[in-house]
Amino acid sequence: MAKITINGKFLEVNDGLTVLEAALQAGIYIPHLCYHPDLKPTGACRLCIVEIEGIRGYPPSCATNVRDGMSINTNTPEIVKMRKNLIWLLLSGYPEMPPDHTLLKKVVDYIGINEILDGFEKKPKNLPIRTEEPLFIMNPNLCILCERCVRICHDIRGAGILGYVNRGIETFVTTAYNLSLKDVDCRVCRACVEVCPSGALSDKEQFTEDERDLKLLPCKNTCPAGIDIPRYLRLTSEKRYQDAIEVIREKVPLPHVLGLVCTHPCEKVCLRNEVSEPIAINAIKRFVAERDNKRWKKKLRIAPNTGKRVAIVGSGASGLTAAWFLRILGHSVTIFERLPKLGGSMRLIPDYRLPKSILEKEIDEILSIGIDVKNNTNIDSIDNLFSEGFHAVFVGIGTVKGMKMGISGEDDNRVQDGLSILTSISAGKEFNFGGQDILIVGGGNVAIDVSRSLLRLGAKSVCILYRRTRDEMPANYEEVTEALHEGVKIEFLTTPVKIIPDENKLKVECIKMQLEDADSKGRRKPVPVEGSEFIVDADRLIMAIGQKLKPMDALRINKEKHIFVSQNMETERDGVFAGGDAVSGPSNVISAIQAGRMAAKAIDKYLGGSGNIELEFIPQEKDDPWMGREEGFGYAKRAKMPTIAFAKRLEAFDLVELGVDEEKAIQEAKRCLRCQLRLTITRQKIVIQE
Amino acid sequence: MKENGKILVCTGTSGISAGAEEVIKSITNELANKNLLDKWQVIKVGDRGLFRDVLIDIITPQGSRFTYEYIKPSDVSKIIEKHIINDVPIDKLLAGKDYNQFFKGQTRIVLSNCGEISPENIDEYIERGGYTSLQKALKSNPAELIDEVQRSGLRGRGGAGFSTGLKWRFCYEAQSDEKYVICNADEGDPGAFMDRSILEGDPHAVLEGMAIAGYAIGSKEGYIYCRAEYPHAIKRLNAAISSARKRGFIGNNIMGSTFSFDITIVKGAGAFVCGEETALISSIEGKRGMPKIRPPYPAQKGLWGKPTLINNVETLANIRHIIKNGANWFASIGTEKSKGTKVFALAGKVKNTGLVEIPMGTTIREIIYGPGGGPARKKISLKAVQMGGPSGGCLPAGLFDTLVDYEAISKTGAIVGSGGMIVMDEKTCMVDIAKFFLQFTVSESCGKCLPCRVGLKRMFEVLIEITEGRGKNEHLSFLIKMGNTIKSASLCGLGNTAPNPVLSTLKYFQDEYLAHILEKRCPAGVCTNLLSFEVLEDKCIKCGKCYKACPSGAVQWKKGYHAKINKDLCIKCKACIGACDYMAIK
Numbered sequence A: 001m002a003k004i005t006i007n008g009k010f011l012e013v014n015d016g017l018t019v020l021e022a023a024l025q026a027g028i029y030i031p032h033l034c035y036h037p038d039l040k041p042t043g044a045c046r047l048c049i050v051e052i053e054g055i056r057g058y059p060p061s062c063a064t065n066v067r068d069g070m071s072i073n074t075n076t077p078e079i080v081k082m083r084k085n086l087i088w089l090l091l092s093g094y095p096e097m098p099p100d101h102t103l104l105k106k107v108v109d110y111i112g113i114n115e116i117l118d119g120f121e122k123k124p125k126n127l128p129i130r131t132e133e134p135l136f137i138m139n140p141n142l143c144i145l146c147e148r149c150v151r152i153c154h155d156i157r158g159a160g161i162l163g164y165v166n167r168g169i170e171t172f173v174t175t176a177y178n179l180s181l182k183d184v185d186c187r188v189c190r191a192c193v194e195v196c197p198s199g200a201l202s203d204k205e206q207f208t209e210d211e212r213d214l215k216l217l218p219c220k221n222t223c224p225a226g227i228d229i230p231r232y233l234r235l236t237s238e239k240r241y242q243d244a245i246e247v248i249r250e251k252v253p254l255p256h257v258l259g260l261v262c263t264h265p266c267e268k269v270c271l272r273n274e275v276s277e278p279i280a281i282n283a284i285k286r287f288v289a290e291r292d293n294k295r296w297k298k299k300l301r302i303a304p305n306t307g308k309r310v311a312i313v314g315s316g317a318s319g320l321t322a323a324w325f326l327r328i329l330g331h332s333v334t335i336f337e338r339l340p341k342l343g344g345s346m347r348l349i350p351d352y353r354l355p356k357s358i359l360e361k362e363i364d365e366i367l368s369i370g371i372d373v374k375n376n377t378n379i380d381s382i383d384n385l386f387s388e389g390f391h392a393v394f395v396g397i398g399t400v401k402g403m404k405m406g407i408s409g410e411d412d413n414r415v416q417d418g419l420s421i422l423t424s425i426s427a428g429k430e431f432n433f434g435g436q437d438i439l440i441v442g443g444g445n446v447a448i449d450v451s452r453s454l455l456r457l458g459a460k461s462v463c464i465l466y467r468r469t470r471d472e473m474p475a476n477y478e479e480v481t482e483a484l485h486e487g488v489k490i491e492f493l494t495t496p497v498k499i500i501p502d503e504n505k506l507k508v509e510c511i512k513m514q515l516e517d518a519d520s521k522g523r524r525k526p527v528p529v530e531g532s533e534f535i536v537d538a539d540r541l542i543m544a545i546g547q548k549l550k551p552m553d554a555l556r557i558n559k560e561k562h563i564f565v566s567q568n569m570e571t572e573r574d575g576v577f578a579g580g581d582a583v584s585g586p587s588n589v590i591s592a593i594q595a596g597r598m599a600a601k602a603i604d605k606y607l608g609g610s611g612n613i614e615l616e617f618i619p620q621e622k623d624d625p626w627m628g629r630e631e632g633f634g635y636a637k638r639a640k641m642p643t644i645a646f647a648k649r650l651e652a653f654d655l656v657e658l659g660v661d662e663e664k665a666i667q668e669a670k671r672c673l674r675c676q677l678r679l680t681i682t683r684q685k686i687v688i689q690e
Numbered sequence B: 001m002k003e004n005g006k007i008l009v010c011t012g013t014s015g016i017s018a019g020a021e022e023v024i025k026s027i028t029n030e031l032a033n034k035n036l037l038d039k040w041q042v043i044k045v046g047d048r049g050l051f052r053d054v055l056i057d058i059i060t061p062q063g064s065r066f067t068y069e070y071i072k073p074s075d076v077s078k079i080i081e082k083h084i085i086n087d088v089p090i091d092k093l094l095a096g097k098d099y100n101q102f103f104k105g106q107t108r109i110v111l112s113n114c115g116e117i118s119p120e121n122i123d124e125y126i127e128r129g130g131y132t133s134l135q136k137a138l139k140s141n142p143a144e145l146i147d148e149v150q151r152s153g154l155r156g157r158g159g160a161g162f163s164t165g166l167k168w169r170f171c172y173e174a175q176s177d178e179k180y181v182i183c184n185a186d187e188g189d190p191g192a193f194m195d196r197s198i199l200e201g202d203p204h205a206v207l208e209g210m211a212i213a214g215y216a217i218g219s220k221e222g223y224i225y226c227r228a229e230y231p232h233a234i235k236r237l238n239a240a241i242s243s244a245r246k247r248g249f250i251g252n253n254i255m256g257s258t259f260s261f262d263i264t265i266v267k268g269a270g271a272f273v274c275g276e277e278t279a280l281i282s283s284i285e286g287k288r289g290m291p292k293i294r295p296p297y298p299a300q301k302g303l304w305g306k307p308t309l310i311n312n313v314e315t316l317a318n319i320r321h322i323i324k325n326g327a328n329w330f331a332s333i334g335t336e337k338s339k340g341t342k343v344f345a346l347a348g349k350v351k352n353t354g355l356v357e358i359p360m361g362t363t364i365r366e367i368i369y370g371p372g373g374g375p376a377r378k379k380i381s382l383k384a385v386q387m388g389g390p391s392g393g394c395l396p397a398g399l400f401d402t403l404v405d406y407e408a409i410s411k412t413g414a415i416v417g418s419g420g421m422i423v424m425d426e427k428t429c430m431v432d433i434a435k436f437f438l439q440f441t442v443s444e445s446c447g448k449c450l451p452c453r454v455g456l457k458r459m460f461e462v463l464i465e466i467t468e469g470r471g472k473n474e475h476l477s478f479l480i481k482m483g484n485t486i487k488s489a490s491l492c493g494l495g496n497t498a499p500n501p502v503l504s505t506l507k508y509f510q511d512e513y514l515a516h517i518l519e520k521r522c523p524a525g526v527c528t529n530l531l532s533f534e535v536l537e538d539k540c541i542k543c544g545k546c547y548k549a550c551p552s553g554a555v556q557w558k559k560g561y562h563a564k565i566n567k568d569l570c571i572k573c574k575a576c577i578g579a580c581d582y583m584a585i586k
């Protein structure tokens, strides 16, 4: 410990601190710009100069260590005057005033400016602004040469992308030979932007403090279940596959299923999009799921029995997830399923995308922790469940009724419902569509799944009618691509208006549509083009235009015709919770999983627990901020998913995607921008007291 | 070959650029023609520090010495014919009074070998006592050596004047298995060439000093950081290093001892700031030559993070004399706190310009009127000397009796510095001089710290305003405030001293600034925008010198009449102003 005085205030501080650190810790603010707690001091801005008894001149407090007996003065009139002169100098080459949100502005406001030369006209640098780079803008005219970006890029990230060129007043920060960031293998980690105090480096998309996490780490914060994507990507890149799968399992009990069918909303927001293409997240999740050696089972701790019983109605993704977490929390859980097999709408996904074996394997794992199952059991009355002794009920019954268009001729038995076809296929019912011309109406995943399944079942031709364009199709983009690739035709901007049942064929009268200008929500409504009717012949017409809830006794339905729940998943009936498609309308696996997670929390709380469902298989470890250089990083392309030979595809329902090999998986994981690292940089609080 | 004669030719950078190589060729040709090659030895020596184009010395077999100045190849056959063969010196070509006066006032210790021995011949160095100091040093223990250097009172000649012995002691006391000695030969002050002359004329003296320093602090490796603009110096250093290595003066087990020390030359990147020690170290490490905050000082953490001693060329060249003659001898020269001699590059408006080595404690006046030979033009009086170049300041004529002493000079606002000394007369504009040095520091500022990077530029812009006739009253207070801020707040010595040329001229010659600002007049007749090119009849003595100097026929003059300038023909070249001895053109 060193005994020092700062501005007459006596302090006892740790040896090895700098004067600046000691002062800040004691709540004495010394202005500074180039100093950053994560970086080695450089002493460039000179604002933190102080006077120290017995030391000549004005040492910078950021680079002066405390010594026992030191007497320091941080704001003598000379220093205050000098700082004001320095601020004048700083702004003499700075266009206008610094932006409000910047540290620079706050420091300028704190110190004040000494207008030292009347009538002085500012002399901005007029250097070109770089706006073409991904994710951030480099405006060297605002740069104050604090070297924070250069230092963090070089000393902490080990990338050394930014540096000084020229000298003296002509100095500015740029890349080697002014090349684009991609051409110098920048990792686009944006640590530089994070530490820039002047506004010279700024995110293209500005955000408020509340949006910060979402904008800076969008994948994890967009994933409905909040899977720690950056963490498992890093672990994968380090070949720690078991650790990676366990990170995923901390949040979801169906990782392999997700690796095959997740709609990956994270990819849409992946910031790598702005650099080249997003990370192929499913490929990596599937890769690590395939290598899961179940080590996590040994780590999993089931809480002691609480004596509470929970009934889960419906065994889709939400029900299974709720069951999983509630069981872990020590409740007795029974799943009721009206069908023979569990899985809900996940079972409807054709085998070429999600083999039943994989689905069943993951379901079995969930059940293996001690969950009861009553299949082939239809629950008509929730009251009965309570009287049977259940303390809480979760309703995750999905949307299982196909919708109709309400056009004439729809009652013909050659007009069928997509959902029931998928149900029958999944139940193993034999079908033969040999030589038939099939029309499908719709644009969602059901339409696509039906189309590709029927090709595999011998259909001569399959054509989808969709009333909007490809951009608006709700189906997975890749699925649509594969369908087209396999020979499915899609008539966009087309809708059937009448079905004329003929002896041999259905004559389907269609009309062309056009999109109106976007409404306030940005949606473009399709309207018919008059006189554009035409007739298409088909052996069958399959409706895949949506599905709805089959209501249950006495649960209130909202105006979208879904089960009404409050924010914590509770229905209006005490002890009855609901989630999944039945609440949200047709959605996707990952959203249903999140619904299950939320329900588990709410039910646990309802039953007197803490509602804490967080698992920790892999303790958080410090993320190494050293990224180094990687040649071609910016240009690295998304891993291509290998598929089975095209000729073999339509012969059976074999899984089309083969999965990536180890080398590709690692490469892909390494493409991650590691946005999370930026959030580990110390944020400088501008505590300006006194 | 005692009975033979010697011909010495000065072949430093200035000798060579004046044609020394051609002169040597003529001499050898001529000697060959006359079959005298075996009787007369031609020796290339370093420069002596006086600009006399090609200088040669004839040393007769009897040992008499005759110095010829301004020698051209065409003079050679005459000299050989008359002087060498017939023993009749050619009076007309012999160096004259000024040459002798230039050397009379000097005490040459550091420069004692320069222009006297062949720098490429190690034997000549040894003959004059070379490497005996190293030998002596190796027999004493390092602590004693350091004591000796400290007691001598030697202070760093690179500019800062820090006690050399103390610096050695810090390096000696720093614990590390690796340490380095660096010779700072970056000499970047405009107009300075002391270090270059030493390196070119007496390179072994520097090597010997480094080896002694290495032994004293416990280092095995030395670097000479020499600016790339000194190709001759680098060539001679290379030659000297390899011959010293061959003789075992550097390398492994020096002179049979257990001490090993080797030296590498690193070519500087050419930036002035690379002479600053932390920037220099970065530069050797292959990084951008930018200064770093101190502490840690190089003595604690220098090159590659190891304790490092950095000394200037002249400092190191003093070492062997101190070891040889003892601390007491050295300390007997100079003032109380400034010991030994100092080499200055005397330039400007004096008769003799060149390198002068004088004992500390000599007055400025003694330098100017002794070796300097007084004002270059009798009728134009001297007004100041500028000392220390871009880091220094000026000392007005009224203070010419100030002694050369670190503290005494600093008190005036100038500095002893590394040895730049420019004499100024009434025709030197002090604002212009300040602007010149500031222009230099603006372009040499490394750009790291705010005050130096931006502040100097803003000051320079204001000086341009003043010298171009747009000066305002408040400019003066701006220069003072900004100058003081930059001095106090800058990171390294460059910024800490760069405002000095402005601040010291403002201190002593504020009236000149005011004439520029208030009257839009440049009293010295230098700032073109402020000149009206009119002849002041009350000052004009009708001599016609301006008329003769004018290249464009603008000056009209007839014997017995005042000169007149036709402004339509005038091209503002200022030749007339330069020619006039009476300041009669404004």
Ligand SMILES: Cc1cc2nc3c(=O)[nH]c(=O)nc-3n(C[C@H](O)[C@H](O)[C@H](O)COP(=O)(O)O)c2cc1C
Residues within 6 Å of the ligand: B155, B156, B157, B158, B159, B160, B161, B162, B164, B184, B185, B186, B187, B188, B189, B272, B273, B274, B275, B276, B277, B278, B310, B311, B312, B313, B315, B316, B492, B493, B494
């Ligand atoms: C901008 C700047 C330039 C310098 N240039 C030189 C130089 O060219 N040669 C030199 O010997 N010292 C130079 N110095 C001084 C050195 O930093 C250092 O003080 C010196 O090399 C120490 O040697 P000494 O103690 O023997 O003088 C310079 C200092 C500054 C601030």
Ligand code: SF4
Residues within 6 Å of the ligand: B273, B291, B444, B445, B446, B447, B448, B449, B450, B452, B453, B490, B491, B492, B493, B494, B495, B496
């Ligand atoms: S004072 Fe000048 S040369 Fe020295 S670090 Fe600052 S900007 Fe660079």
